Amino acid sequence: MKIDIILAGVGGQGILSIAAVIGEAALKEGLYMKQAEVHGMSQRGGDVQSNLRLSDRPIASDLIPKGQADLIISLEPMESLRYLPYLKKDGWVVTNSVPFINIPNYPEIDKVEAELDKLPHKVVLDVESIAKEAGSARSANIVILGAATPFLGIDYTKIEEGICRIFARKGEDIVNQNLKALKAGYDAAGQGA
Amino acid sequence: MERNLFLGDEAIAQAALDAGLSGVYAYPGTPSTEITEYIQNSPVAKERGIHSRWSTNEKTAMEAALGMSYAGKRTLCCMKHVGLNVAADCFMNAAMSGIHGGLIILTADDPSMHSSQNEQDNRVFGNFAMLPILEPSNQQEAYDMVYDGFGLSEKLGYPILLRITTRMAHSRAGVQRRQEKPQNTLSFPTDGGQRYILLPVIARKRYKALLTAQDTFTKASEASTYNKYFDSPNKKLGILTTGIAFNYLSENYPDGFENPVLKISQYPLPRKLIEKLTECDEILVLEEGYPVVEEQLKGFLGRGLKIHGRLDGTLQRDGELTPDSVGKVLGKETTSSYSIPEVVAGRPPALCQGCGHRDVYDALNEVVKEYGEAARVFSDIGCYTLGALPPFRAIDSCIDMGASITMAKGAADAGAFPAISVIGDSTFTHSGMTGLLDCVNEATPVTIIISDNETTAMTGGQDSAGTGRLEAICQGIGVAPKHIRVIVPLKKNYEEMKNLIREEIEYRGVSVIIPRRECIQTLKRKKHA
Ligand SMILES: Cc1ncc(C[n+]2csc(CCOP(=O)(O)OP(=O)(O)O)c2C)c(N)n1
Numbered sequence: 001m002k003i004d005i006i007l008a009g010v011g012g013q014g015i016l017s018i019a020a021v022i023g024e025a026a027l028k029e030g031l032y033m034k035q036a037e038v039h040g041m042s043q044r045g046g047d048v049q050s051n052l053r054l055s056d057r058p059i060a061s062d063l064i065p066k067g068q069a070d071l072i073i074s075l076e077p078m079e080s081l082r083y084l085p086y087l088k089k090d091g092w093v094v095t096n097s098v099p100f101i102n103i104p105n106y107p108e109i110d111k112v113e114a115e116l117d118k119l120p121h122k123v124v125l126d127v128e129s130i131a132k133e134a135g136s137a138r139s140a141n142i143v144i145l146g147a148a149t150p151f152l153g154i155d156y157t158k159i160e161e162g163i164c165r166i167f168a169r170k171g172e173d174i175v176n177q178n179l180k181a182l183k184a185g186y187d188a189a190g191q192g193a
Numbered sequence: 194m195e196r197n198l199f200l201g202d203e204a205i206a207q208a209a210l211d212a213g214l215s216g217v218y219a220y221p222g223t224p225s226t227e228i229t230e231y232i233q234n235s236p237v238a239k240e241r242g243i244h245s246r247w248s249t250n251e252k253t254a255m256e257a258a259l260g261m262s263y264a265g266k267r268t269l270c271c272m273k274h275v276g277l278n279v280a281a282d283c284f285m286n287a288a289m290s291g292i293h294g295g296l297i298i299l300t301a302d303d304p305s306m307h308s309s310q311n312e313q314d315n316r317v318f319g320n321f322a323m324l325p326i327l328e329p330s331n332q333q334e335a336y337d338m339v340y341d342g343f344g345l346s347e348k349l350g351y352p353i354l355l356r357i358t359t360r361m362a363h364s365r366a367g368v369q370r371r372q373e374k375p376q377n378t379l380s381f382p383t384d385g386g387q388r389y390i391l392l393p394v395i396a397r398k399r400y401k402a403l404l405t406a407q408d409t410f411t412k413a414s415e416a417s418t419y420n421k422y423f424d425s426p427n428k429k430l431g432i433l434t435t436g437i438a439f440n441y442l443s444e445n446y447p448d449g450f451e452n453p454v455l456k457i458s459q460y461p462l463p464r465k466l467i468e469k470l471t472e473c474d475e476i477l478v479l480e481e482g483y484p485v486v487e488e489q490l491k492g493f494l495g496r497g498l499k500i501h502g503r504l505d506g507t508l509q510r511d512g513e514l515t516p517d518s519v520g521k522v523l524g525k526e527t528t529s530s531y532s533i534p535e536v537v538a539g540r541p542p543a544l545c546q547g548c549g550h551r552d553v554y555d556a557l558n559e560v561v562k563e564y565g566e567a568a569r570v571f572s573d574i575g576c577y578t579l580g581a582l583p584p585f586r587a588i589d590s591c592i593d594m595g596a597s598i599t600m601a602k603g604a605a606d607a608g609a610f611p612a613i614s615v616i617g618d619s620t621f622t623h624s625g626m627t628g629l630l631d632c633v634n635e636a637t638p639v640t641i642i643i644s645d646n647e648t649t650a651m652t653g654g655q656d657s658a659g660t661g662r663l664e665a666i667c668q669g670i671g672v673a674p675k676h677i678r679v680i681v682p683l684k685k686n687y688e689e690m691k692n693l694i695r696e697e698i699e700y701r702g703v704s705v706i707i708p709r710r711e712c713i714q715t716l717k718r719k720k721h722a
Pocket of ligand 1: 410
């Protein structure tokens with residue numbers, strides 16, 4: 001088993017929590033993992049990404065080679081496109097559909113949507129609305145994780161356990177909110193696909 | 194044993210704690226910051242009274258670290274690569290004195306300049322000081338090197354330079370911890386410690402001692418398990434990797450290497466292992482950073498061997514390595530199925546909405562406009578450097594921490610008017626205070642704006658050394674109290690802020706304006722805590 005994932009978004013959106021949950025679940029599964037993060041300057045509202053690699057064999061590089069990612073998980077539609085050179089031909093893109101506009105030259109959203117349309121395998125979801133409906137407005141990042149779960153090669157229940165462990169410190173309410181968000185994302189993607 | 198999911202930085206911090214650390218001394222800087230933060234947040238460190246408070250700058254950090262080592266304790270000193278420039282005087286001379294308690298100096302280099310003003314490779318500094326260098330290839334090795342590194346430092350009697358790069362610092366992997374060791378007890382150098390008095394008569398002896406020690410350092414490298422030779426019958430090409438370049442090579446050969454490979458993670462270069470590699474017709478050097486080993490090999494071997502790397506253009510001269518760039522050189526080019534669509538726009542970092550630096554620049558820009566092209570705004574390093582980008586385009590320089598004040602001084606000395614400096618609070622205490630004294634001593638007509646968000650924001654909101662005392666510090670240095678002006682940078686205060694800036698520009702002496710409003714990020718975090 002080997003899966004390479006690129007997590008994408010804008011500084012401050014919370015892609016590192018997604019990585020933390022997957023990482024926690026993978027480690028408990030006895031998998032090897034490497035996860036390269038971006039800290040520092042770009043966290044000030046710039047584009048951020050994280051390379052997450054899971055495997056049942058030791059992993060060499062912290063960075064994913066071009067054309068080799070199985071999955072791009074993105075909290076922002078334009079950001080999901082930025083890493084396409086890393087996506088495998090039959091890889092999946094799971095992305096939020098709602099743009100995060102903090103630059104004056106953000107493209108027209110239909111142009112972004114048109115590019116997403118061209119991809120053979122994608123799940124495009126309004127994660128903010130789904131999070132709100134699930135009563136977990138602040139867990140949009142976990143909604144997108146739920147939507148991506150079928151592509152991770154890790155059982156849904158293991159991801160749930162990962163959430164419990166990662167958010168345990170923040171109390172039961174937060175854990176439950178995130179579990180609901182995960183389920184809402186998972187269900188929404190199931191209906192769309 | 195259970196594996197812990199650690200960032201490279203966290204693995205280093207945990208290893209230091211497990212190896213009997215007594216103190217970490219550091220000034221924040223990407224990608225080194227998380228090491229000290231990990232120790233600051235460690236309940237065990239608190240319980241054991243391990244020093245972890247931020248230092249004012251890298252020089253004060255390294256000197257304090259050397260002092261703790263003098264007192265027999267194991268000490269870690271961390272900084273980003275450019276921090277070593279600030280601490281260089283202590284660094285070069287600590288190689289002359291040697292150490293007592295184990296001392297590891299960590300440099301986190303940033304090739305490709307993800308968050309830095311240059312991509313200097315501090316292995317050059319290590320070689321300059323003639324100290325042993327460790328360069329881990331993965332997180333476990335980083336842990337082990339620190340865990341054993343204090344002992345190595347104590348055995349050799351010298352500081353060890355531990356060099357990591359961004360991808361090592363900020364990548365997570367499973368790491369196994371080892372048994373915890375107790376701290377060293379307080380003790381002073383057993384040889385009387387005369388070697389710490391670098392008067393010329395002693396320093397000459399110490400330099401000879403350092404030269405003699407080189408042989409011991411090399412033997413340690415030759416015996417090191419971190420340096421490893423992988424043989425192969427195909428001697429057409431031998432490959433030498435340093436640090437994490439080994440991973441990028443391995444990534445391209447999932448079923449095993451097809452050439453002899455020498456993995457280097459401890460310096461000085463292990464001569465004996467290098468001899469083995471010279472059986473190959475040609476040598477390819479893969480290193481993250483400057484062509485340090487490549488240059489050494491060219492001189493060191495002197496046998497007309499063909500060496501390929503960054504110098505002959507085989508690899509790009511600048512920027513970090515990737516599995517792709519390494520694969521390409523070895524004829525294993527990766528291909529993309531998709532390209533980046535044209536609609537994708539760049540998304541540079543920006544000052545947060547609601548940040549006080551924004552208000553400072555809005556007001557400053559309007560006043561500066563009144564002086565036309567003559568006005569120069571020298572700035573510095575921090576979040577406020579983002580004022581260089583649109584819509585502000587408010588600053589003319591950003592060189593090294595503290596340079597805004599002294600560059601404004603030099604320009605003013607040359608006749609420039611108005612000469613304005615914009616500096617952050619943490620940068621001011623890091624290296625701005627001494628420059629301010631120069632200005633005061635000559636009553637130089639400069640207007641210094643200390644944009645005070647009461648934190649070290651760019652690196653994630655660490656404590657700032659002068660918080661609450663900036664006026665007192667400026668006054669102590671000799672700025673006239675009536676030319677130390679404090680204001681809250683908010684829209685409603687624009688007119689007042691503009692008047693104040695104008696008045697102080699017109700005052701032909703040293704003035705300090707302190708717009709003060711807490712960083713909205715640290716404020717938000719306090720609210721959610
Ligand atoms: C010698 C050196 N040390 C550390 C850094 C990393 N660094 C860059 S900006 C910065 C923080 C500056 O804080 P402050 O001056 O208060 O400005 P703010 O980011 O809060 O606006 C640091 C620590 C550096 N670039 N150079």
